[in-house]
Amino acid sequence: MNADTAKRFNAAGAAITVFTVFCAVVWAFPIYWGIVSSLKPEDEVVRPYIELWPENLTFQHYWFALTETQIGRWYINSIATAVGTTILTIVTSLFAGYAISQLRFPGRQPLYWLILASFMVPTQTLIINHFVLIADMGLLNTWAGIILPQLISPVVIIVYKQFFDQVPKDFREAAVMDNATEFGVLFKIYIPMNWGVTTALSIVTFIWSWNAFLWPFLAVTKTEMMTITVGITQVTDAFGVYYARQLASAVLAGFPVALAYLLFQRRVTQAITLSAGIKG
Amino acid sequence: MIRNTKRETLIAYILIAPFVAIYALIFVYPTIDMFRMSFTDSPLIVMPNGQPPEFVGLENYTRLASDRRFDTAFWNTAYFVLLTVIPGTIVALGIALGISRLSGRLQALVLALFFLPYILPVSVVYRVWDWTLNFQFGIAMHVFDMIGIDRVPVFKVTGWFMPAVALVTIWWTAGFSILLFLAGIRAIPQEIYEAASLDNATRWTTFRRVTWPLLWPVTALVLTIQLILQLKIFDQVYLFSTGGRPNDNLVLVYYVFQRAFQNDHGGRAAAIAVVLFLIVIVVSVLNFQLMRLAEKKQ
Numbered sequence: 001m002n003a004d005t006a007k008r009f010n011a012a013g014a015a016i017t018v019f020t021v022f023c024a025v026v027w028a029f030p031i032y033w034g035i036v037s038s039l040k041p042e043d044e045v046v047r048p049y050i051e052l053w054p055e056n057l058t059f060q061h062y063w064f065a066l067t068e069t070q071i072g073r074w075y076i077n078s079i080a081t082a083v084g085t086t087i088l089t090i091v092t093s094l095f096a097g098y099a100i101s102q103l104r105f106p107g108r109q110p111l112y113w114l115i116l117a118s119f120m121v122p123t124q125t126l127i128i129n130h131f132v133l134i135a136d137m138g139l140l141n142t143w144a145g146i147i148l149p150q151l152i153s154p155v156v157i158i159v160y161k162q163f164f165d166q167v168p169k170d171f172r173e174a175a176v177m178d179n180a181t182e183f184g185v186l187f188k189i190y191i192p193m194n195w196g197v198t199t200a201l202s203i204v205t206f207i208w209s210w211n212a213f214l215w216p217f218l219a220v221t222k223t224e225m226m227t228i229t230v231g232i233t234q235v236t237d238a239f240g241v242y243y244a245r246q247l248a249s250a251v252l253a254g255f256p257v258a259l260a261y262l263l264f265q266r267r268v269t270q271a272i273t274l275s276a277g278i279k280g
Numbered sequence: 281m282i283r284n285t286k287r288e289t290l291i292a293y294i295l296i297a298p299f300v301a302i303y304a305l306i307f308v309y310p311t312i313d314m315f316r317m318s319f320t321d322s323p324l325i326v327m328p329n330g331q332p333p334e335f336v337g338l339e340n341y342t343r344l345a346s347d348r349r350f351d352t353a354f355w356n357t358a359y360f361v362l363l364t365v366i367p368g369t370i371v372a373l374g375i376a377l378g379i380s381r382l383s384g385r386l387q388a389l390v391l392a393l394f395f396l397p398y399i400l401p402v403s404v405v406y407r408v409w410d411w412t413l414n415f416q417f418g419i420a421m422h423v424f425d426m427i428g429i430d431r432v433p434v435f436k437v438t439g440w441f442m443p444a445v446a447l448v449t450i451w452w453t454a455g456f457s458i459l460l461f462l463a464g465i466r467a468i469p470q471e472i473y474e475a476a477s478l479d480n481a482t483r484w485t486t487f488r489r490v491t492w493p494l495l496w497p498v499t500a501l502v503l504t505i506q507l508i509l510q511l512k513i514f515d516q517v518y519l520f521s522t523g524g525r526p527n528d529n530l531v532l533v534y535y536v537f538q539r540a541f542q543n544d545h546g547g548r549a550a551a552i553a554v555v556l557f558l559i560v561i562v563v564s565v566l567n568f569q570l571m572r573l574a575e576k577k578q
Contacts, residue, residue: 012483013381020378021386024393027451031396033419034408046417088302096299104285105292111300118307120564124512124533125553128324128540129310129317135325151302182291211401213515214533218541229401233519243411250407254400261399265392268399272456273463276505 038062038247045244061248070235071252074228078210078256081146081227085209086202089153094198097160098186102172118154124214131218141225146216150209155275156201163194200271203264207257228253314557318550324540333547340551349527350552353535356442360513360531363446365506369499372454376461377491391458398455406519409448410435435520438528445516445529452516453509457502464498465491500574504567511560532556 037045038061040054065071099105100112130149131140139145167190175185191198216227223235232249261268318340322333344350379391397405413420415433424431434444468491476486514533521529530538532552540549 016378017381020375020382021390023375023378024390028393028396030408030412030451031400034411037411048417050419050422092299092302095295099292099295103288103292103295105289108292111296114303114308118303120561121307121311122508122512122557122560124514125536125557125560126307126310126314127533127536128546128549128553129313130306131540132313132317132325132546133306133310148302149306152307157299182288207399211399213402218537229403233403233406233522243414243417246407247411250404254404257399257401258396261396262392265388269395269459273459276456276460276501 034247035251038244038251040244042242042244061242061245062252064245065249065252069249070224070226070231071228071249073224074226074231075252077143077146077225078227078229080143081150081216082206082209084143084147085150086205088147088151089156089205090198090202092151093153093156093201094160094191097157098164098190100157101161101164102190103182115154115157118152119158123149123152127214127218130215134219139219141220141222145219146227149215149219150212153205156205158277159197159201159271159274160194163197164190167193196267197271197274199264200267200274203260203267204271204275207260207268210257311557314550314553317547318554320547322546322550323544324546324549326546336547340548341555343548344551344555349530349535349538352528353530353532353552356529357511357513357531359442360446360449360517361507361510363443364449364510365503367446368450368454368506369457369502371450372457372502373461373495373499375454376458376465377487379458380462380465391462394458395455397452400452402452402515403519405448405452406516409451410520413444436524438525441520441524441529445520448520449510449513449516453506457506460498460502460505461495464495468494497574500571504563507567508560508563511556511563 036052036054039057039059040051041056041058041060044051044055096111100108100115126149134140134145134148137145139148171189171193172185175189180188210227211229212227213229217230217234220226220230223231226234232246232253236246317333319335319337320333321336321339323330326333375394379387379394382390400408412418413434415421415431415436421431432440434440472490472494473486476490481489512533513531514537517529517531517534518526518537521534526534526538533556536549536553536556539545539552543549
């Protein structure tokens with residue numbers, strides 16, 4: 001390559017870089033705009049010209065949301081159901097994933113098919129019968145009712161199975177020589193060796209559950225039992241047609257997951273690529 | 281090593297018991313129940329003192345043929361798939377190629393900016409875009425003014441609704457596809473690019489001859505995941521329809537919801553759910569077979 005083409009290449013490369021960064025800023029701008037608008041007094045929000053920063057910065061809408069609406073209650077519901085879903089999903093999937101990966105037992109193959117089948121079945125089509133079931137169990141408007149149908153998470157089992165498959169057999173054999181029980185092997189070798197995966201899967205399961213909309217929306221009719229993702233869209237009279245208030249409530253609803261992502265970026269991206277079947 | 285089969289089986293059953301119990305309750309049973317219900321005239325909830333539902337054979341299915349709302353829901357879903365799957369994949373690929381050229385902190389920052397929307401709940405996405413595209417005060421309307429189009433209340437006008445929701449959906453979900461593409465790009469050996477540059481290949485040739493063919497498996501994966509995901513769309517369509525024209529904007533899951541929860545027609549809703557269920561299964565199985573074929577060819 002001669003010097004001239006190299007230069008041309010670099011100029012084009014720099015242009016692409018600048019363009020990418022520019023696009024990223026434009027891409028994230030609506031989020032920035034939502035946050036900034038939530039920090040303006042209502043009369044500033046509806047000004048006909050663009051102000052990228054509030055003239056009079058105010059937290060009054062956050063104060064309003066936290067003190068005058070049921071958002072605090074919705075936070076508790078969201079945390080309880082998301083944590084519940086995460087723990088139950090992780091524990092049941094970890095055990096089942098271990099059994100499928102390491103143990104031989106009658107029914108192993110059908111079990112594997114069941115998991116693969118649940119990959120394909122769209123849970124959205126089960127809403128009617130989930131509703132009938134949860135109503136029959138008397139669990140509408142309860143945390144348990146919100147959690148139960150969210151426990152279909154075949155991805156987590158498959159990821160565990162893959163990771164357990166990769167643990168060298170020597171560890172297992174050495175432990176068995178030392179008279180370790182099957183549970184001992186699981187708790188002293190397989191789980192500690194895969195803490196990273198467990199953390200990653202827990203974080204994304206929490207985020208998915210926090211973000212769940214359709215089922216929590218159907219399972220709850222009482223405003224005090226709503227999760228925050230449902231509450232901020234359903235109880236509009238709590239906020240009125242006050243754009244800044246609505247946006248402040250949205251910022252409050254998105255904040256925990258955004259924070260979880262920013263703190264654990266690598267874990268989140270790892271778990272998400274794993275969930276698509278790609279080794280990250 | 282000698283395996284104690286009996287003991288191993290017992291332990292395995294203890295370990296899978298919670299999982300099997302949960303799946304039997306919330307996956308296997310509801311699936312069977314959905315098929316059963318679709319052949320009856322059941323309401324959503326059968327009252328203990330009310331009439332027991334009757335078996336109506338295929339009636340719930342045959343009447344879908346002349347059901348205008350089903351027609352709308354079906355074609356809107358197809359339209360939405362068309363608007364999101366391929367365009368969304370192309371956008372994500374473009375962004376991933378751009379990000380892969382960056383390095384270090386700048387790369388992490390740019391990736392975070394593109395990825396952040398994916399992590400947000402749909403109701404936050406709804407609030408943000410409802411505000412951005414607000415007819416009176418939305419900042420996007422300034423862009424409309426600049427280009428010289430008349431301002432439109434995009435979520436209230438039928439022709440604008442689906443494209444606008446598709447745009448928001450691409451914005452919301454692109455982060456996921458971008459991650460998969462980035463993983464795919466990183467897996468391409470650097471030597472191939474060095475060889476290409478020694479051959480004085482242009483940027484475009486390198487992309488067409490090296491990057492694109494090597495990324496094809498990831499592209500196929502992204503397309504399938506997107507296709508299956510978008511067939512099941514509900515949340516955004518429902519939220520953006522509030523105060524608008526839900527009956528024009530129906531998609532399949534929305535119609536299931538409407539029939540079951542607003543019209544109290546459990547049986548008819550179940551029939552629609554079964555149709556969508558079968559569509560998604562057929563697409564998944566076809567895709568699975570295609571992937572297997574492609575693997576064999578290689």
